[in-house]
Amino acid sequence: MDGAPDTQPTRADAQREAVIRVRGLTNRFGPQVVHENLDLDVWRGEVLGVVGGSGTGKSVLLRSIVGLNKPAAGSIEVLGVDVLHGSDADRRRIEKSWGVAFQYGALFSSLTVLQNVMAPMREHLKLSKGLMRALGELKISLVGLPLSSCNKFPSELSGGMRKRAALARALALDPEIVFLDEPTAGLDPIGAAAYDDLIGELQRALGLTVFMVTHDLDSLYAICDRVAVLAEKRVLVEGPIEKMATVDHPWVQEYFTGPRARAASNKGRGS
Numbered sequence: 455m456d457g458a459p460d461t462q463p464t465r466a467d468a469q470r471e472a473v474i475r476v477r478g479l480t481n482r483f484g485p486q487v488v489h490e491n492l493d494l495d496v497w498r499g500e501v502l503g504v505v506g507g508s509g510t511g512k513s514v515l516l517r518s519i520v521g522l523n524k525p526a527a528g529s530i531e532v533l534g535v536d537v538l539h540g541s542d543a544d545r546r547r548i549e550k551s552w553g554v555a556f557q558y559g560a561l562f563s564s565l566t567v568l569q570n571v572m573a574p575m576r577e578h579l580k581l582s583k584g585l586m587r588a589l590g591e592l593k594i595s596l597v598g599l600p601l602s603s604c605n606k607f608p609s610e611l612s613g614g615m616r617k618r619a620a621l622a623r624a625l626a627l628d629p630e631i632v633f634l635d636e637p638t639a640g641l642d643p644i645g646a647a648a649y650d651d652l653i654g655e656l657q658r659a660l661g662l663t664v665f666m667v668t669h670d671l672d673s674l675y676a677i678c679d680r681v682a683v684l685a686e687k688r689v690l691v692e693g694p695i696e697k698m699a700t701v702d703h704p705w706v707q708e709y710f711t712g713p714r715a716r717a718a719s720n721k722g723r724g725s
């Protein structure tokens with residue numbers, strides 16, 4: 455490994471549309487530098503898996519893109535809008551184009567599932583209550599939750615159901631891009647596989663672009679079109695998962711060629 459980022463644009467890249475374009479991103483917390491000069495493109499319609507060791511800044515990257523963390527330097531464009539310096543109107547417009555499901559759901563605990571899903575509609579759309587309710591129920595069905603869960607509070611749901619409810623809320627405004635932070639963390643293997651299937655199905659049916667922070671090798675093999683590895687404060691390497699085993703870097707080697715990776719790879723190929 456010569457240490458150079460393996461992110462040189464190819465001719466195929468030039469033909470794809472970057473719905474997210476991150477350039478020269480630097481994030482610091484006091485003396486700690488989390489990202490330094492990080493570049494990343496996310497292509498329309500892909501499922502991108504963002505991986506890396508603990509503390510490499512996967513969540514900080516996600517939070518920077520959706521405007522919840524102010525970087526020290528760099529630029530971030532989502533659907534052509536400058537997320538860091540755009541006008542308030544641009545920001546509101548762009549916020550309607552994405553949905554975010556955080557690791558622990560981050561649902562409003564005092565609202566029911568349906569009220570949670572309706573919350574972004576109340577904020578961004580001028581719709582009658584009846585219409586919001588109908589759309590909310592539709593999103594709840596779409597993620598495979600029974601309609602009986604509409605009137606439950608988050609504390610009355612299982613962990614897996616909470617994740618689905620968070621996904622329903624992320625889909626509330628018919629977004630083009632969905633951000634998922636460790637969507638299968640804490641789920642049992644069957645629940646995690648079912649959640650992966652759901653994401654894959656929704657991505658295809660709705661034409662979503664999915665930015666997924668994950669540690670889950672099964673998810674990477676099952677649904678990700680491309681993987682971006684965060685290491686050494688930047689995107690060290692990106693590309694199809696098959697490429698990762700050839701990358702000469704200790705963390706990448708350990709992660710992508712260990713026994714868990716081999717098992718996930720076999721599962722992903724259906725063998």
Ligand SMILES: Nc1ncnc2c1ncn2[C@@H]1O[C@H](COP(=O)(O)OP(=O)(O)OP(=O)(O)O)[C@@H](O)[C@H]1O
Pocket residue numbers: 483488506507508509510511512513514515
């Ligand atoms: N608001 C903050 N204030 C100070 N430090 C922070 C803040 N947010 C994140 N950090 C630090 O930035 C680093 C990257 O955090 P981040 O949560 O992005 O890591 P991660 O790659 O998602 O890790 P994990 O896989 O363990 O979830 C960590 O060292 C974390 O402590």
